[in-house]
Amino acid sequence: MLSYILRRIVATLPVMAIVALFVFSLLYIAPGDPAVVIAGDQASPEDVERIRQSLGLDRPFLVQFGSWVWRILHGDLGTSIFTNLPVSAMIGQRLGPTLSLMIVTLLLTIVVAVPLGVVAAWKAGSLIDRVIMGFAVFGFSLPVFVVGYMLAYIFALELEWLPVQGYTPLTQGFWPWLENLILPAVALGCVYIALVARITRAAMLEVLQQDYIRTAKAKGLGQGGILFIHALKNAAVPIVTVIGIGIALLIGGAVVTESVFAIPGLGRLTIDAILRRDYPVIQGIVLLFSFVYVLVNLMIDVVYTLVDPRIRY
Amino acid sequence: MSENLLRIDDLHVAFSTRRGMVEAVRGVTFTVKAGEMLGLVGESGSGKSVTGFATTRLLDAAGRVTGGRILFRGQDVTKLRGDDLRQLQGAAMSMIFQNPRAALNPIRAIGLQIADAILTHKRISKDAARAEALDLLRAVQIRDPEQRMNAYPHELSGGMCQRVMIAIAISCNPALLIADEPTTGLDVTTQKVVMDLLADIAAARGMATILITHDLGLAARYCRRIAVMERGRIVEEASPSTLFSAPQHAYTRRLVAASPTATSRIEDLVTEEERERYTAVLGKPRPALAHGTPPLLEVRKLAKRFDQGSAAVADFSMTMAGGESVGLVGESGSGKSTTSRMICRLIDPSEGDIVFDGHSIGHVAARDFHRSPLRKNIQMVFQDPNESLNPRFTAFDCIAHPLMRLDGMRAGDALRKRVEECAQRVGLPLDLLPRFPHQLSGGQKARVGIARAIACRPRLLVLDEPTAALDVSVQAVVLQLLDRLRRENDIALLFVSHDLNVVRMLCDRTIVLRNGGIVEQGESRALFDNPKTDYTRKLVEAIPHIETGPTLAAAL
Known part of the structure; x- marks a missing residue:
């Protein structure tokens, strides 16, 4: 098992290398001279030249890339052009809120979507199945910001149950932290819940037709035992896959959600960085997200082997 | 022993399909006495498996009993609901299936799958259930039972999987076991071992068995009474010797003729009437190969x-x-x-x-x-x-x-x-x-x-x-x-x-x-x-x- 995980980690290295190359090239793919781009519209040629030299842009591409990778491997993501702060420190400040939002959304999704999908499959074709799937279609079709503003209007402004916007760190107490995250997590989770519920239903329907479910019934097992002990674990592989893929959705969604609910997270930092053309920050964030995504995929593969003994490692 | 354990009375089962209701079983009546082995023989679509599933209440959602009664110990099975039904399933009555590997949960250790059945019906600790499961694995003659307890179905052969299924089925000492094509898809030698085991266990525990099969020879070898089904009805019921020596119904005659035996020739596989057309072809001798022809x-x-x-x-x-x-x-x-x-x-x-x-x-x-x-x-x-x-x-x-x-x-x-x-x-x-x-x-x-x-x-x-x-x-x-x-x-x-x-x-x-x-x-x-x-x-x-x-x- 350990050697399997190690082998998988080694296998992710080329992926990370390609991602790094791509991220680094961002600056060059963008039209124009990077130094001119960074210096901005009103810079004099001397300014541009100064930036070029200070960033080492006059050296060959691969040399630049090599030294960039070298610095990253030592934990140095560079310095923000706009704030002159280290990129790693800027990301570190913003990591907490985004991570909180993603974890709460993920848990909310699993807790809500999987049981909904199971019930829909169990009662396939019934009214309750149609209602659940109807909500799923609804959840798919609504953009995050629409749901976000609607939720904020109803539950924060009208009913005054929850705060409208903002973020409180976990260090200031669990409830204040959670209170601020409920609405953003629901808004962000909508599409995700719909997706996972649908996949759960489909996977469960498939499994419920298998011979071993009939065997479980023949043994006299109760409905709960059949659904959750025998069926759900067999349906887990596609469900886990989609939850993993969904994390990519979350990353994109977090950017929008954080704007709507004024959460000082990475999403906001990303938007600000893009608007200011703060390339080192953009690079750092994209690199981080890619790394998270590769890590998630690795975790999914490990979960597969835990769920299904037939998958060899 | 003369008491009827199971009595099926004019059973009708219908399936709802896209083209409307289709009757799969159309008036089946038979009885099973305690401890006996009855063979239910027929070809695909004859309704033999459907009869078995109706008896154990395992019909697909599309299938419904539309008429008749299934009396098990005097109780109508078709009317049971909820807990009463679950007390019957797997406890008083159990079933084993065709394709044993698919019938076992692929991601659950077989020991747990046997223990599931025990824990459903008996109020005992998990350790006690595990010990019973181990005894059952020994009873179905699985080698190294301690190690096999933790094995998964894909690590076992088809014959072994069927033994595990038998262990599950007999775990709560049922009075009736329905075996639906238990050895179809297994080798002849494995088939013999599994069937011998099943017959021994049934005899030792006084368990009545219904053997559902398409193989007349198999039914004849293990059952004293065989019911032949065709298109949802039982067309003939007799002892194997009567069935083979003097089949009454036209369908039984066709079935007996079509079953290959140790001595039959290809032309024997049809009834007398159909044979004539075929003999014309057989009359044509095959050209002898010239000497020294290179092999194909x-x-x-x-x-x-x-x-x-x-x-x-x-x-x-x-x-x-x-x-x-x-x-x-x-x-x-x-x-x-x-x-x-x-x-x-x-x-x-x-x-x-x-x-x-x-x-x-x-x-x-x-x-x-x-x-x-x-x-x-x-x-x-x-x-x-x-x-x-x-x-x-x-x-x-x-x-x-x-x-x-x-x-x-x-x-x-x-x-x-x-x-x-x-x-x-x-x-x-x-x-x-x-x-x-x-x-x-x-x-x-x-x-x-x-x-x-x-x-x-x-x-x-x-x-x-x-x-x-x-x-x-x-x-x-x-x-x-x-x-x-x-x-x-x-x-x-x-x-x-x-x-x-x-x-x-x-x-x-x-x-x-x-x-x-x-x-x-x-x-x-x-x-x-x-x-x-x-x-x-x-x-x-x-x-x-x-x-x-x-x-x-x-x-x-």
């Missing part, structure tokens, strides 16, 4: 090694003359399918050579062989006609495809004529040609598969268990068809099968394989009548011969 197929020291481990096939050599039929028999895992696929050039051999009609083809890569001009000379008929036909191709497309690919024919009248001619040769009605596989019966699909294979007029036909998925009456017709094609068109047949009775009838020569090597070979009848090796003898003895049935049943 020569295989030299063929071997196949998969990625790791020992060879699947090693040192396999054989020759075949044109128009000859050779049987390749052995248990599953003996390498017979691997060998046939290498000869068909669907997979590459690791060593050795294959010479077809003077051309060495063993070294042509399997993925390039479709371009070889010899491709159309070697064709294959696959095991399961349901799985091996493209569901999006009509019967016509299916037969026309090889003609277009290998014979370079274009769509048009000539192609249509060839396809129709092929269909006629295999006895496929022409109005079925526009149909898709799911609109055809098993026998019709088998004919499409054969028509496709003979479309390009091959000289060698490799058949991998072509009748294993078919009912005996359909099998009889398909076997006659193959024999006729061989005689009429001089096609050589390489027939891979685990059904020795069928091989004995159809093949001039037989090769017995075990663990990838040849154990014995020779002229079919001589080989089966006087096997030289213990292995062949074990294979032959394991076939449930109809003749041995009554004697064994009488001894019980």
Whole structure:
């Protein structure tokens, strides 16, 4: 098992290398001279030249890339052009809120979507199945910001149950932290819940037709035992896959959600960085997200082997 | 003992389908006494399994009991709800199924699966349930039961999986066990071991058993009473000896005739009336081969090694003359399918050579062989006609495809004529040609598969268990068809099968394989009548011969 995980980690290295190359090239793919781009519209040629030299842009591409990778491997993501702060420190400040939002959304999704999908499959074709799937279609079709503003209007402004916007760190107490995250997590989770519920239903329907479910019934097992002990674990592989893929959705969604609910997270930092053309920050964030995504995929593969003994490692 | 344990009264079961309600069981009545084994025999679609599922209340959601009663210990099973039903299922009444590996949860250790059943019905601790599960594994004679407790179904053989299923079924000492095709798909030797075990356990525990099977010979060997079902009704109920010596109903007569026995010939597989048409073909003698004719197929020291481990096939050599039929028999895992696929050039051999009609083809890569001009000379008929036909191709497309690919024919009248001619040769009605596989019966699909294979007029036909998925009456017709094609068109047949009775009838020569090597070979009848090796003898003895049935049943 350990050697399997190690082998998988080694296998992710080329992926990370390609991602790094791509991220680094961002600056060059963008039209124009990077130094001119960074210096901005009103810079004099001397300014541009100064930036070029200070960033080492006059050296060959691969040399630049090599030294960039070298610095990253030592934990140095560079310095923000706009704030002159280290990129790693800027990301570190913003990591907490985004991570909180993603974890709460993920848990909310699993807790809500999987049981909904199971019930829909169990009662396939019934009214309750149609209602659940109807909500799923609804959840798919609504953009995050629409749901976000609607939720904020109803539950924060009208009913005054929850705060409208903002973020409180976990260090200031669990409830204040959670209170601020409920609405953003629901808004962000909508599409995700719909997706996972649908996949759960489909996977469960498939499994419920298998011979071993009939065997479980023949043994006299109760409905709960059949659904959750025998069926759900067999349906887990596609469900886990989609939850993993969904994390990519979350990353994109977090950017929008954080704007709507004024959460000082990475999403906001990303938007600000893009608007200011703060390339080192953009690079750092994209690199981080890619790394998270590769890590998630690795975790999914490990979960597969835990769920299904037939998958060899 | 005279008390009826189960009494089924005028049972009707219907399924709702897209085309409305379809009655699968139409007035079935029978009784089972405590401790007895009843055989419920019929072909696919006869309603025998549906009757079993109705009794254990395991019908699909689409199926409903529309009439009649199922009285188990005087209680109507069809009216049970909730907890009463669950107390019955798996406790007083249990069931084992066809395809045991699929019937076990693939991701749950077998020990847990047995313990599940125990814990559902008994208030005992998990450790106690585990100990009981271990005892049950011993009872079904699984070796190293302590280690097997933690094994998963994919780590066990089919026969072992069925033993685990039996262990689950008997875990709560049921009064009635319904075994639905328990050994279909298992080797003859495994079938014998599993059935013997089941009969012993049933006798030792005084458990009544309903054996649902399509195999009359099997039912005759283990049951004292057999009920024959056809199209949702029981047409005849009798002891095996009466059934075989004096079958009353026309359907039973057909079934008895179609069941291959140790002595039957291909022409015996039909009733008297149908035989006349066939004898005309048989009258035509096969042309004797001129001396010194080179063999059609020569295989030299063929071997196949998969990625790791020992060879699947090693040192396999054989020759075949044109128009000859050779049987390749052995248990599953003996390498017979691997060998046939290498000869068909669907997979590459690791060593050795294959010479077809003077051309060495063993070294042509399997993925390039479709371009070889010899491709159309070697064709294959696959095991399961349901799985091996493209569901999006009509019967016509299916037969026309090889003609277009290998014979370079274009769509048009000539192609249509060839396809129709092929269909006629295999006895496929022409109005079925526009149909898709799911609109055809098993026998019709088998004919499409054969028509496709003979479309390009091959000289060698490799058949991998072509009748294993078919009912005996359909099998009889398909076997006659193959024999006729061989005689009429001089096609050589390489027939891979685990059904020795069928091989004995159809093949001039037989090769017995075990663990990838040849154990014995020779002229079919001589080989089966006087096997030289213990292995062949074990294979032959394991076939449930109809003749041995009554004697064994009488001894019980």
